[in-house]
Amino acid sequence: MKRPAVLALAAVAVMLALTSCASSADSPTPSPSSSPGDIQGGTQPTSTVPLVAFPDSQELAAWCPLDVEAVHLHQLTATVSSAAVCSTELGDDGFPTTTVSAVSGGLDELLAAYAAPNAPLDPTVICTLQLEDPLLVWLTYPGERSYPVYAPVGPCGFPTDEAKAAFTALELTPVVSFTQTATGVTTTDIGLGAPEATAKETT
Numbered sequence: 001m002k003r004p005a006v007l008a009l010a011a012v013a014v015m016l017a018l019t020s021c022a023s024s025a026d027s028p029t030p031s032p033s034s035s036p037g038d039i040q041g042g043t044q045p046t047s048t049v050p051l052v053a054f055p056d057s058q059e060l061a062a063w064c065p066l067d068v069e070a071v072h073l074h075q076l077t078a079t080v081s082s083a084a085v086c087s088t089e090l091g092d093d094g095f096p097t098t099t100v101s102a103v104s105g106g107l108d109e110l111l112a113a114y115a116a117p118n119a120p121l122d123p124t125v126i127c128t129l130q131l132e133d134p135l136l137v138w139l140t141y142p143g144e145r146s147y148p149v150y151a152p153v154g155p156c157g158f159p160t161d162e163a164k165a166a167f168t169a170l171e172l173t174p175v176v177s178f179t180q181t182a183t184g185v186t187t188t189d190i191g192l193g194a195p196e197a198t199a200k201e202t203t
Contacts, residue, residue: 042118045070045150046131046157052088054098055180059187060086063100063146063176064138070148073114073139082140083107085172097179099190103137105171110137113166119155127156135159135167 048070054060061067064086083103088096103110114137135151151159151167159167174190 042120043122043153043155043157044118045134045153045159047134048136048148048150049134050086050088050136051131051133052090052096054086054088055096055178055185057178057185057187059176060098060100060178060185064098064136064148065146066148068147070134070136070150072118072152073111073149074117079142080107080111080139081142083110084138084140084146084175085170086136086138091179095180095182097177099174099177101172101174103170104173106166106169110166110170113160113163114149114151116152116160116162118153119160122155125155132158135163137167137170 049066054064054066063084085101085103086098087101088098090096136148138146138148140146151163154160176190177188179186179188
């Protein structure tokens, strides 16, 4: 089982990569870079944090903490007891609502897809400047807290089609939502908490 200190060392500061592969030579930008301290190596994601900021809630931070940077699943060797997805939408008023959902199905397939390596660096690939959702999933380990992992990426730093398919196929049970307002955060309980899940091994 990985300890938080080890995971914190495995999490690296990743520069925003230049993404969205394009065949046109008009206004080319450099290809994504590799972070030498990253155990997984290869192309790095365009982002390792949600593209829309979470509401400012300590309870939400306990469900989906961002105090350590997301890592590639291959960097973790541990037993996964449960998983959660935190998805955020902006309301008409411009304030975000983040919904915490427990993963109730499809975790085996997701772990297999997320364990695939990132694409190797390819200096011949031309990418345009944009970001794409890293498709974070928060994995919980027995007796420990949750840690975010990102989807493996292709040569422009976007999640692979296989990872996208596995993420989309997850069966999610909404548990609680958090809505930012002008005066604070409103919490709405949706379910009865994250269900127990059969432990899964990641290597």
